[in-house]
Every structure is written in C-alpha cells, then in structure tokens.
Amino acid sequence: MAKTIELLQGTLDLLILRSLALNPLHGVGIADRIEQVTKGVFVIGPGSLFPALHRLEERGWILGHWGELESGRRAKVYSLTPAGKKQLVEEKRNWRKVATAVDQVLGEA
Numbered sequence: 001m002a003k004t005i006e007l008l009q010g011t012l013d014l015l016i017l018r019s020l021a022l023n024p025l026h027g028v029g030i031a032d033r034i035e036q037v038t039k040g041v042f043v044i045g046p047g048s049l050f051p052a053l054h055r056l057e058e059r060g061w062i063l064g065h066w067g068e069l070e071s072g073r074r075a076k077v078y079s080l081t082p083a084g085k086k087q088l089v090e091e092k093r094n095w096r097k098v099a100t101a102v103d104q105v106l107g108e109a
Contacts, residue, residue, distance in 0.1 A: 012044065012052050013061075014091040017084055020062060024079035026069065027053060053078060061087045 019025060019033045030053075031044040056062045061084035064076045080088070 010091075011095075012048060013056060014088075014095055015042065015044075016049075016052060016056060017061065017080065017088040017091060020078055020080040020084070021088060024077045026067075026075040026077050028075075030078065056084070059087075060084070 015034050016030055019030045019037075025033065027046070027049055031046075031049050035043050053062065053064070057064050057078070060081055062078045063081050064078045066074055067077045069075050
C-alpha cells in the first residue's frame with residue numbers, strides 16, 4: 001500500500017472537482033474515488049472532506065441535493081455546476097504551473 005501524504009493547500013478542491021466531472025457522487029464516494037485513483041496516496045478524512053464540500057458549494061462550483069443510495073440510506077449527492085466546470089479548467093491550469101515550477105526547482109524539467 002502506498003504511503004499517504006499531506007495535500008498542498010487548494011489541492012483538495014481540484015481533486016473534488018475532478019472526481020465530480022464524471023458523475024455525481026456522495027461525500028464518501030468522492031473520498032473513495034480519490035483514494036482509489038491515487039492508489040491510497042491520498043486518503044481524505046471527513047474532517048477535511050466535508051468542510052471542502054461546503055466551501056465549494058458556497059462558491060457555486062458544486063451543487064448538493066439529498067437522495068437515496070442503493071443501500072436505502074439518505075445521503076447528500078454532489079454534482080459539478082457550470083461554474084464548477086470552468087473552475088476545474090482553471091484549477092488544472094494552476095496545478096500544471098505549480099508542478100512545472102516544482103520540477104524546475106528539482107532539476108527535472
């Protein structure tokens with residue numbers, strides 16, 4: 001199993017927006033997708049995830065609505081808004097700049 005590492009500030013927003021780009025998910029589904037795609041490198045706990053979801057919803061980048069899961073329990077399901085799709089493009093652009101800059105400092109670019 002891969003070692004978990006701390007996320008850079010702002011990176012969680014990018015990961016959440018990207019996770020919702022494919023289809024709506026509930027909070028635990030978002031965390032599970034991030035953990036699965038990163039092969040366990042990023043494990044997002046509820047103390048980080050739910051404040052981030054609330055913040056993204058306040059900014060109008062995601063929309064949450066209550067629904068029923070296959071298990072029959074109720075959960076808030078989040079989807080990307082048109083503003084969130086635009087923000088995802090911007091977040092990706094910003095991430096590429098950061099990654100390039102770090103690579104340059106490390107001498108790998």
